[in-house]
Amino acid sequence: MSADPPATVLPARLGVLSVHTSPLHQPGGGNAGGLNVYVVETARRLARRGIAVEIVTCVPDGWSRLTPFAPGVRVRHVPVPGLAATPDADVAALLEPVAARLAVEADYDVVHAHYWSSGLLGRRLCELAGVPMVFSGHTLAAVKNARRAADERAESVARLNAEQRIVATAERLVAATHAEAAELVGRYGADPAAVDVVPPGVDLSTFTAGDPAAARAVLEVAPDAALLAFVGRLQPHKGPDVVIRAAALLHGRIPELAVLIVGGRSGASYPRGALRRLAADLGLADVVRFLPPMPPAQLADVYRAADVLVMPSRSESFGLAAVEAQACGTPVVGTDVDGLASAVRDGRSGLLVARPEPSLVADAVRRLLTEPGLRPSLRAGALAHAAGFSWESTVDGLLASYRHARCGSAAA
Secondary structure, eight states, X not given: OOSOOOGGGOOSEEEEEOTTSXXXXXXXXXXXXXXXXXXXXXXXXXXXXXXXXXEEEEESSSOOEEEEEETTEEEEEEEOTTTTTSOGGGHXXXXXXXXXXXXXXXXXXXXXXXXXXXXXXXXXXXXXXXOOEEEEOSSOHHXXXXXXXXXSOOOOHHHHHHHHHHHHHOSEEEESSHHHHHHHHHHHOOOGGGEEEOOOOOOTTTSOOOOHHHHHHHHTOOTTOEEEEEESOOOGGGOHHHHHHHHHHHBTTBTTEEEEEEOOOOSSSOOXXXXXXXXHHTTOTTTEEEEOOOOHHHHHHHHHHOSEEEEOOSOOSSOHHHHHHHHTTOOEEEESOXXXXXXXXXXXXXXXXXXXXXXXXXXXHHHHHHSTTHHHHHHHHHHHHHTTOOHHHHHHHHHHHHHHHHHHHHHO
């Protein structure tokens, strides 16, 4: 990013578009995940910097309403019947009336759209209202398709084409990592000068090191168990099945093995029943326990209790759970993909494997648990690495991006 424009071009009013998922939803199930955390945490902090933030989200029915969310932040709920069941090719037309209404009723200086459906709304809104748009993809269809699991549905051509148009027309593009920035340039033809790399943060006041024994007592986990944790939506590309299969390879080799799978179903993902059956078929019915999505304070206990967080993802734009775990002093075993390569320092705060294969994951977990001195070293490295991620730094980067967007729009 070039030198920042002056602070005088900061937006006074920011429209944050989160079409497909509400900031009021609990992350970890349905469509709610790291994007929800990102929107909520940055909105609160942007408001503390003096910016009026309005988050726009679409609901399936009811009436349009404004809900105070936090000081300086409100949520605008816009009813869009049938959005969840609408084919990707028809989403833009369905959102057209929403864009027209917002162009009249809302008054934004900058619009920040999160995810491709929000990008479609933002593209049309900004065209009607004459304001600049900043776009964060969070996940990109071309990347997901290139790395999807064999049993995972491909992202649609309509979504791919929509992302292509959004990338071409947004004033600024926010990437979580340099790897994502390279994907935007290489797969979508983005102008490198328009891409701002702004890593997400972590709430370092909630996700902190604590007493593992106390956390295990809360979770009813044996004090001497070798505890693996998975945290995330139960989607094939996040690999909860890989965690269970890796645990099967470790069972009998690692004394007192225990596994926690924390998360809920999302779209055409694995139902808990299928994963329970997999665990039972592999002889792990008494080893693997399933827990629902949790608020941050309870999730921190999961991280503190665990010996290792396992993230065998096929793709991750960042991997927020990895940083949360490390902030609690828990090292990560993950795949060397996309954002995880930034969220985890291989050999310093965790171990990364080349592919989401159970044998590779199991070997890395076994090494972390049994190699003398490795886990304490990775624990110290995890705490140090996570300390470099804060939401305040994220907001600093976003404000610079917004200033660039306003200057670029004014000059156009």
